[in-house]
Amino acid sequence: MSDTLSTISTLIIEGKFADMISITNAALEEGLSADKILNDGLMPGMDHVGAEFKVGNLFVPDVLYSAKAMQAAMTIIRPLLAETGVETAGKVVLGTVKGDLHDIGKNLVGMMCEGAGFEVIDLGNDVDPEVFVEAVKEHKPTILGMSALLTTTLGAMERTIKILEGAGLRDKVKIMIGGAPVNQDFADQITADGYASNAATASELAKELSK
Amino acid sequence: MINSNYTAQVTPGIQLLSDSQKEEIHSATLELLRRTGVKVLVPEVRDLLKKAGCWMDGELVRIPPHLIDWAIRTAPSRVVLCDRIGNPAMELEGRKGYYGTGSDTPFVIDAYSGKRRKAVLDDVGIVARLVDALEHIDFLMCMGIASDVTAEISDLYHFREMIRNTTKPIIYTAWNRKNLEDIIEMAEIVSGGAESLRRKPFIALYSEPISPLTHANDSCEKLLYLAGKGLPVVYTPGLMIGGTGPVTIAGALVQAIAEQLSGLLITQLIQEGTPVIGAGGILLMDMSKGLISYAAPEFMIATTAISEMYHYYQLPIFSFSGCSDSKSFDQQASAEGALWMIISALGGGNLIHDVGYIESGLTASYQQLVCMNEIAALVKRFMRGVEVNQENIALDVISEVGPGGQYLSHEHTYQNFRRNWIPELFNRSSNEEWKTEGALTLGDVASAKVQQILETHKPQAISKDVSDALDTVIKKAENRVK
Numbered sequence: 063m064s065d066t067l068s069t070i071s072t073l074i075i076e077g078k079f080a081d082m083i084s085i086t087n088a089a090l091e092e093g094l095s096a097d098k099i100l101n102d103g104l105m106p107g108m109d110h111v112g113a114e115f116k117v118g119n120l121f122v123p124d125v126l127y128s129a130k131a132m133q134a135a136m137t138i139i140r141p142l143l144a145e146t147g148v149e150t151a152g153k154v155v156l157g158t159v160k161g162d163l164h165d166i167g168k169n170l171v172g173m174m175c176e177g178a179g180f181e182v183i184d185l186g187n188d189v190d191p192e193v194f195v196e197a198v199k200e201h202k203p204t205i206l207g208m209s210a211l212l213t214t215t216l217g218a219m220e221r222t223i224k225i226l227e228g229a230g231l232r233d234k235v236k237i238m239i240g241g242a243p244v245n246q247d248f249a250d251q252i253t254a255d256g257y258a259s260n261a262a263t264a265s266e267l268a269k270e271l272s273k
Numbered sequence: 274m275i276n277s278n279y280t281a282q283v284t285p286g287i288q289l290l291s292d293s294q295k296e297e298i299h300s301a302t303l304e305l306l307r308r309t310g311v312k313v314l315v316p317e318v319r320d321l322l323k324k325a326g327c328w329m330d331g332e333l334v335r336i337p338p339h340l341i342d343w344a345i346r347t348a349p350s351r352v353v354l355c356d357r358i359g360n361p362a363m364e365l366e367g368r369k370g371y372y373g374t375g376s377d378t379p380f381v382i383d384a385y386s387g388k389r390r391k392a393v394l395d396d397v398g399i400v401a402r403l404v405d406a407l408e409h410i411d412f413l414m415c416m417g418i419a420s421d422v423t424a425e426i427s428d429l430y431h432f433r434e435m436i437r438n439t440t441k442p443i444i445y446t447a448w449n450r451k452n453l454e455d456i457i458e459m460a461e462i463v464s465g466g467a468e469s470l471r472r473k474p475f476i477a478l479y480s481e482p483i484s485p486l487t488h489a490n491d492s493c494e495k496l497l498y499l500a501g502k503g504l505p506v507v508y509t510p511g512l513m514i515g516g517t518g519p520v521t522i523a524g525a526l527v528q529a530i531a532e533q534l535s536g537l538l539i540t541q542l543i544q545e546g547t548p549v550i551g552a553g554g555i556l557l558m559d560m561s562k563g564l565i566s567y568a569a570p571e572f573m574i575a576t577t578a579i580s581e582m583y584h585y586y587q588l589p590i591f592s593f594s595g596c597s598d599s600k601s602f603d604q605q606a607s608a609e610g611a612l613w614m615i616i617s618a619l620g621g622g623n624l625i626h627d628v629g630y631i632e633s634g635l636t637a638s639y640q641q642l643v644c645m646n647e648i649a650a651l652v653k654r655f656m657r658g659v660e661v662n663q664e665n666i667a668l669d670v671i672s673e674v675g676p677g678g679q680y681l682s683h684e685h686t687y688q689n690f691r692r693n694w695i696p697e698l699f700n701r702s703s704n705e706e707w708k709t710e711g712a713l714t715l716g717d718v719a720s721a722k723v724q725q726i727l728e729t730h731k732p733q734a735i736s737k738d739v740s741d742a743l744d745t746v747i748k749k750a751e752n753r754v755k
């Protein structure tokens with residue numbers, strides 16, 4: 063592997079986001095393709111971070127620093143990848159549902175997804191079903207992610223899915239849900255495509271669903 | 274004999290902050306409110322703040338220090354909550370502490386099967402009956418969130434179920450203003466009118482600002498309604514250190530206090546003298562799991578420190594205890610719960626809630642609740658400290674028994690031994706006896722205690738008229754949300 067690629071991996075692992083722009087540009091000047099930078103530099107770094115987080119050697123703030131570094135590099139290479147027709151991880155539209163103000167879990171999922179290379183469009187909290195649907199129309203994401211922490215707001219997920227169906231958009235997007243009172247049964251019941259119990263598995267699930 | 278400057282009784286306590294540190298934290302809080310301010314999402318509340326002299330910038334409200342000091346002086350230093358009958362039950366002031374349960378867990382551990390399952394309305398009744406029967410649990414929060422009633426108005430069902438199953442004071446939650454109005458209608462029916470409820474409140478709402486630094490729509494609407502009526506409210510943030518607040522405890526304290534005191538100001542502007550219970554939750558975000566911990570030492574430190582700040586303000590304190598991150602009622606649950614019980618007692622909070630929570634507030638455990646009732650008894654014994662007086666020093670008795678004698682059959686022993694703690698659930702028997710009795714664990718004994726209460730305890734019922742009137746309120750609400 064080229065030195066630059068392994069430096070990129072190391073900088074990702076160390077979360078050195080301030081250095082990412084210059085190293086990414088340097089790699090491009092060296093003649094490395096955006097595709098190669100992504101798959102042989104950035105991703106191996108993030109995979110390592112993910113694995114270390116799972117076993118408890120790295121912590122949430124470490125992962126978020128790495129995700130920030132990933133994002134910095136992606137701002138440069140995403141347009142190049144698009145030009146050359148290379149498939150990227152895609153887009154995630156994300157929000158906490160109507161009536162619900164719990165947003166830290168959702169934020170964490172968003173940052174983890176960014177770390178996995180997704181472009182994340184965060185609609186915030188207390189998001190109307192109609193706003194989710196509009197965002198699906200506008201951004202054409204691969205994944206629609208909804209978070210709910212309240213028993214009283216779980217229904218808003220189902221309503222959003224119904225409205226998506228009504229608008230003929232349901233088969234255009236994969237739906238991922240989560241939040242403390244959510245489980246797989248509930249996901250099945252409302253015909254979501256997947257459920258994740260934490261932010262790390264959420265980004266893995268997002269990758270899985272976009273295949 | 275003259276005995277000057279004698280201090281009669283010292284009970285234990287902890288102190289984490291010096292007077293200078295309290296001043297420093299208060300001053301930083303005032304500076305935060307002056308410089309950064311809080312977001313207030315409801316125009317009616319913003320108007321009040323503007324009229325009072327706050328600096329307005331859209332939804333952002335910056336608050337001059339004198340207003341906060343005014344609110345601290347204006348809000349009552351003592352709030353008395355009564356029981357359902359109207360007798361005084363809790364004097365929330367100074368360092369008088371009372372234990373109670375928590376609210377709104379999506380799951381419970383079933384009292385009989387021991388399995389974790391979704392909470393149903395019956396669970397709210399169960400926890401209310403347990404609280405009614407348990408000597409050292411003084412107030413009730415609903416614990417389970419009922420999954421088998423209309424979700425939009427489950428708070429109304431919780432409230433009725435609690436009323437039916439205990440006379441102890443109730444701290445309730447409400448999903449929104451409309452539901453809150455219905456709940457207050459129910460409370461007025463129970464109390465015998467609006468005036469009676471105001472004079473002898475047996476309930477207080479639990480509501481919160483949203484960290485960081487936001488008074489959201491529902492939060493404001495609930496304050497407008499309740500403070501308008503002069504009814505008690507717990508208004509405290511649930512800040513997550515490193516998530517929705519600074520990761521350093523000192524900074525988290527400043528932010529949480531700023532959120533609470535700006536809320537206090539709002540209540541006092543709506544109606545001076547509105548009873549408010551303050552302080553707040555400063556929870557740890559566990560950075561290896563990315564989840565919330567209800568038993569981290571940082572949470573315990575922060576709870577103790579914010580209680581000290583509210584003693585300094587002379588305002589009533591909402592506090593935490595008896596809760597755990599464990600997934601079942603096990604060694605971890607009792608260890609964390611017990612540690613909390615003593616720390617919250619030493620810290621001097623008034624309304625000490627969340628007793629019986631496991632899985633960081635997602636599950637209610639009845640075993641945990643009865644076990645913490647046992648520990649509360651132990652803690653209360655500890656908190657009496659050493660009672661030093663002539664009778665207890667008992668010089669005459671020691672002389673009488675003399676070297677080589679025995680105290681077992683002495684009158685002094687007979688008269689006083691019951692003042693020492695006698696456990697009900699904890700086991701002190703010999704190994705032989707323990708085995709003969711079935712080698713029961715604390716979990717077994719706690720379950721048996723839960724079941725025994727549920728099978729034998731009959732709370733004082735409400736009258737048929739009151740019951741029917743409550744049903745009518747719920748029927749109306751059902752029609753409203755249909």
Ligand code: B1M
Nearest residue numbers: 163164165167207208209212213240241242260261377511
């Ligand atoms: C798209 O795909 C995905 C995939 C995975 C996803 C996902 C989406 N979203 C989440 N995940 C998953 O990944 C994340 C990271 O690993 C995880 O996310 P979590 O969000 O679970 O975890 C976060 C990282 C950390 N956890 C949290 O952020 C939640 C912690 C607890 C303590 C909690 C908090 C902090 C708050 N609360 Co509230 N709160 C509780 C919570 C108890 C608990 N232990 O969960 C809970 C959820 N709250 C509850 C309640 C009742 C309420 N809260 C309320 C308010 C608040 C605060 C404002 C004080 C604060 C939130 C501040 C904020 N900015 O988010 C009120 C509602 C306000 C509203 N309209 O939303 C209020 C109604 C209380 C009231 N008195 O009014 C209970 C819910 C009961 C229920 N099921 O309905 C509750 C279980 C606590 C309790 N027992 O009372 C996974 O679930």
